[in-house]
Amino acid sequence: MGGPFATAFSLIASGDPALMQIIGLSLRVTLTAVLMACAVGLPLGAALALARFPGRGAVIVVFNALMGLPPVVAGLIVYLMLSRSGPFGSLALLFTPTAMIIAQTLLILPIVISLTRSVVEDLWAEYREQLLSLGAGRLRAVPTLLWDGRVSLLTGVLAGFGRASAEVGAVLIVGGNIAGHTRTMTTAITLETARGQLGLAVALGIILLTLTLTLNAIAWGAGQWARGRLG
Amino acid sequence: MKIARDIAPPILPLSLEDMGYAVGGKTLLSGITLRIEAGQRLVVMGANGAGKSLFLRLCHGLIDPTQGRRRWASDEARAEAQAMVFQRPVLLRRSVAANLDYPLALKGLPRAARRETVARTLDRFGLNDLAERPARLLSGGEQQRLALARAWAMRPQVLFLDEPSSALDPSATRIIEEMVAQFSDEGITIVMTTHDLGQARRLAAQVAFLHRGRLIEHRPAAEFFAGPEAAEARAFLAGDLIW
Amino acid sequence: MTHARRFILSAASGLALIAALPATAQDFITVASTTSTENSGLFGHILPMFQEETGIEVRVVSQGTGQALETGRRGDADVVFVHARAQEEQFVADGYGVQRFDVMYNDFVIVGPGDDPAEVRMAADATAAMTAIAVAEAAFASRGDDSGTHVAEANLWAAAGVAPAGRWYLSTGSGMGATLNTAAQVPAYALTDRGTWLSFENRGDLEIVFEGDPVLFNPYGIILVNPERHAHVKAEQGQAFIDWVTSDEGQAAIADFTVGGEQLFFPSAA
Structure with missing residues (x-):
């Protein structure tokens, strides 16, 4: 396996602009999708943890199941929505990075919602009486519980990041793997595999893995620090 | 501090009229009729499972009675005029100062007033050195001290305490008892539960004795400890196991 | 509260990131083409020349021929550039495309152990x-994906009077490269375009075992998606690309493109 590692290293060392562009795009698409999913999923998951309404159980089951949504299906749905023949065709978003962000947001959202619900539900069981006593209603409790659950929630956000950065099915369909425009690490790996350039494909895989590893290490370190610091 | 409390409309006395609570067809508390007057120091006693904690939660309004009535003298601002300290206080995962600030922000106090109250509270309870420490990393005694300080900072007219020192060692317990006594001296009405007879003797001005979900005795503490009327209460004081 | 503010900030920065995506270049067209052309590297060779000359960026979405034509039908591309003549003519006849132009051809080869x-x-x-393959029941890896190559393969089976089925017939349902990867592993015979084969490195034991029959010629056509059906189609720029590809200059650029010293595509514009 010296070959692919050497290739990976020389690829990075060369600072090849096309590669840097691909890495940059991958990170931008996935991180933006994670941010969007958090902006929507954290409050929604917390609301789902605290709210009581008929059909709540069904909603929870659906979101849990959607965590296993195949990326290709998510991609296909977004593709049909954004296609010129679809309802949002006039936005001309198909085959753009924005379309990829939307598809990945859709993929991560169920993970963020389900994990948030579970974390916040547990916290609420512990905090409910105290918060009510201090004068916080359910609505007001949401940001408090999210903030107090932040270390556990980080795990869910990381899981979402992992899913988005690893998937190829959705971004391939809605992005089109256009060179220099919508080509990401994973679609580039798919392309190089199809070209029989297995060495290059593995090298790209090593780079992707290294990036993921680095981000996870940073997040884990931050979590450990916060745990020690905040109890 | 006393001034601010006095401006708010008095919510006491609290009248409980034939109050009861049942869940799932099981009656846990029934027929409680009791008046809690301003300035009282009422200790609720009884064996485990007698309904002491439930009684406090019903009074505080965390749950509503399923029968009878719970009536405050003034319904206005009654939520803001009470506070409760739990057996195991829930402190937020933030600093000691931020924990004191939290309920004040909920009340909508302006930032400057909050800062001043937090500073005064830290000072009053000797928490200055701990102000920036994460509250969750304090010792059990310090945590309960902070919970009491937080309740005090809310300027309640009545403070409910549910077994506030049952998980603490004797020296921490003594500090908590001193704080409760001081609060009472400042005019805060105290309603607390304990299963610790010594603590009850030290703190109670009035005693309410619960047995199997019913209030079977309610008298001034001196009379109660001199010789309760109910056989169950006599047995309890004698240290017999009752249920 | 500080945490509430943090949420708003993170949401806002997410939106800002999206807003910061580079403004879509005005002068570009989207071309739906086949994986074989993209994988061979032809586009990397000719597109920079076209962009230099006209300033028009060409964004190539490479798909199977069936999918590329569907992309055109839905109006998600301005031009389709594929190799499945009968389907292309149907595409034009149905009114989705304006007119089909010959561009070039390459040929199919049969590779095998x-x-x-x-x-x-x-x-x-x-x-x-x-x-011979069917009689020997020797393993054969098929694209099975409605691509131009798959259609060509189906025509060959029909001409041979064989309905391929059985354990020896492996329908991969994937692109040319993936199918060749499978064939190299089994090992199995496979029909592939010469371009993909020449630039394919993971050959294993595979070699070209048959080539040269004129029925294996693989013509590529280029079609402008009909602006009457999809008003947003960039007809002017799309036509400019078609004109260039079929011009002497474009044709020369195609003929110039070699892999390992071998010419892959042969100009055929009228």
């Missing part, structure tokens, strides 16, 4: 080669 268990090398023509 070097020891050639079905003795395909001895076959007189492509039909005989396919018959």
Whole structure:
């Protein structure tokens, strides 16, 4: 396996602009999708943890199941929505990075919602009486519980990041793997595999893995620090 | 501090009229009729499972009675005029100062007033050195001290305490008892539960004795400890196991 | 509260990131093409020349021929550039495309294990080669994805009077490269365009075992998606690309493109 590692290293060392562009795009698409999913999923998951309404159980089951949504299906749905023949065709978003962000947001959202619900539900069981006593209603409790659950929630956000950065099915369909425009690490790996350039494909895989590893290490370190610091 | 409390409309006395609570067809508390007057120091006693904690939660309004009535003298601002300290206080995962600030922000106090109250509270309870420490990393005694300080900072007219020192060692317990006594001296009405007879003797001005979900005795503490009327209460004081 | 503010900030920065995506270049067209052309590297060779000359950026979405035509039908591309003549003509006849132009051709070859268990090398023509594989029940990896290559393969089976089925017939349902990867592993015979084969590196034991029959020629056509059906189609720029590809200059650029010293595509514009 010296070959692919050497290739990976020389690829990075060369600072090849096309590669840097691909890495940059991958990170931008996935991180933006994670941010969007958090902006929507954290409050929604917390609301789902605290709210009581008929059909709540069904909603929870659906979101849990959607965590296993195949990326290709998510991609296909977004593709049909954004296609010129679809309802949002006039936005001309198909085959753009924005379309990829939307598809990945859709993929991560169920993970963020389900994990948030579970974390916040547990916290609420512990905090409910105290918060009510201090004068916080359910609505007001949401940001408090999210903030107090932040270390556990980080795990869910990381899981979402992992899913988005690893998937190829959705971004391939809605992005089109256009060179220099919508080509990401994973679609580039798919392309190089199809070209029989297995060495290059593995090298790209090593780079992707290294990036993921680095981000996870940073997040884990931050979590450990916060745990020690905040109890 | 006393001034601010006095401006708010008095919510006491609290009248409980034939109050009861049942869940799932099981009656846990029934027929409680009791008046809690301003300035009282009422200790609720009884064996485990007698309904002491439930009684406090019903009074505080965390749950509503399923029968009878719970009536405050003034319904206005009654939520803001009470506070409760739990057996195991829930402190937020933030600093000691931020924990004191939290309920004040909920009340909508302006930032400057909050800062001043937090500073005064830290000072009053000797928490200055701990102000920036994460509250969750304090010792059990310090945590309960902070919970009491937080309740005090809310300027309640009545403070409910549910077994506030049952998980603490004797020296921490003594500090908590001193704080409760001081609060009472400042005019805060105290309603607390304990299963610790010594603590009850030290703190109670009035005693309410619960047995199997019913209030079977309610008298001034001196009379109660001199010789309760109910056989169950006599047995309890004698240290017999009752249920 | 500080945490509430943090949420708003993170949401806002997410939106800002999206807003910061580079403004879509005005002068670009989207071309739906086949994986074989993209994988061979042809576009990397000719598109910079076209962009230099006209300032028009060409964004190539490479798909199977069936999917590329569907992309055109839905109006998600301005131009389709594929190789499945009958389907292309249908595409135009149905009103989705304006007109089909010949661009170039390459040819299909049959690759297989070097020891050639079905003795395909001895076959007189492509039909005989396919018959030999079916009779020997030698493993054959098919695209099975409605691509131009798959359609060509189906035509060959039909000409040989064989309905391929059984354990020896492996329908991969994937692109040319993935199918060749499978064929190299089994090992199995496969029909592939020469371009993909020449630039394909993971050959294993595979070799070309049959080539040269004129029925294996693989013509590429280029079609402007009909602006009457999809008003947003960039007809002017799309036509400019078609004109350039079929011009002397474009044709020369195609003929210039080699992999390992071999020419892959042969100009055929009228």
